[in-house]
Amino acid sequence: MDATPEALQTISSTVLQTGTTSFLATTMTMSTEDIVNALQNIQDHKKNVAGAQILGIHLEGPFINASKHGAQDKKYVQKPNMELIKNYINEIKMITIAPEVDGGEDFVKHLTANYPDIILSIGHSNASYEKSKESFAWGISHATHLFNAMNTYHHRTPGIIGAVFDSDVTCDIIADLVHTHPSVLELTYKMKKDKLILITDAMRAGCMKCGSYDLGGQTVSVSEGKATLKDGTLAGSVLKLNEALLNMTKYTSMTRIEAVNSVTKTSAQKLGIKKGELKEGYDADIVIFDEDFSIISTLVAGKEKYKRG
16 A cells, blocks of 8 residues: 555565465555555556566455454445546456445446456455345355454354355455464365465565554554554454465364465466466466475566575
């Protein structure tokens, strides 16, 4: 959200050391001006970064439910509208939306009909089980950081989580042992298997020291691997992607191959791109790591961009 080419380059070069070869530049709920500036910056400079490739944009807000804003500033929440995104529609690859909000159904159906390659994801939402299932029929096919910034699972009101478990939509999860307990990670793995994608949800303090940082104009304190706002609300994470794989293989029954697939093959297939597999015709993005998922080398398009010192 800094909306500078330097910021994009910093992200691009830093995530190489976590084994990331490409990513979606993710925006958040801020003022329209701030969002447009960020989108324009990505559109103008995404091809100029020298490290991990920017594949496009993930719009995580502002089309969310204010009651589930999480660490995003609810005063900037907007009704879903095409006007905000129309000039960047070719760069946008994923939108996190609360389908139950006013205008949500029409927005989802319009994008599904006219821009089927954009992944529509339920998140920062308070949708019921029934509304969630209905939204999957409209075109939502993914869930953003499952369990976080959404209603809880209850045996009489299973909500979004129950709907995700009871369908073939994909979902992602923050496997940092802060946002989700190991037993929840195991349950989610058992329920979703190859529909599960591991993410970091890392904010600007990722790969940085403990201290105070900014997130969308709000001060975040980072200590002992946990990022929080002043009121204690979790504010993204400082998880590294290779650490997510280590956690899943250490604390759940997910195999090493399954963990690697969850951040390569599965996510690439979801995006419809030729990455994530070592085969003819696919991009030569390769990560070499040791038995603890410590990154030794990261290659992007066949060129070594990071090597452990």
